[in-house]
Amino acid sequence: MKILVLNGPNLNMLGIRERAIYGAGTYTDLVDFIKTKADALGIDVEIKQSNHEGVLVDWVQEARGVYDAIVINAAAYTHTSLAILDALKAVSLPVAEVHLSEPKAREEFRHFSYISLVAEKVFSGEGFKSYEKAIEYFALAPRLS
Secondary structure (H helix, E strand, C coil): CCCEEEECCCCCHHHCCCCCCHHCHHHHHHHHHHHHHHHHCCCCEEEEEEEHHHHHHHHHHHHHCCCCCCEEEEEHHCCCCCCHHHHHHHHCCCCCEHHHHHHCCCHHHHHCCHHHHCCEEEEEEECCCCHHHHHHHHHHHCCCC
């Protein structure tokens, strides 16, 4: 099984930005955590991060026929991007939405998610573990194995 893990804007600043919300772990720590968990489950993952909406759209489109599922933390684009939503709909791959924090416990503008309109599951509020749960969700899904 191959899973594409996409990370949106400012996730490259983990460990620097808003540590009270996102923790002290760096983006490199996150990537290492995801790879370790995926390896333990026998899952092949590719992990990418961009601060640019169009790049994320391109990566979603390129995933068609290459990956079995997408795990996405669209970050701020979660609440604004019809383009990412439309790309996810177009490729018809199973999607899990992840967030390090709990958006519904934060500012009201973070309560709505375009990604949730297509995601099979949402994993949030558990830091790095949100990614682990999303990967486990697909690893244990009989339709994908």
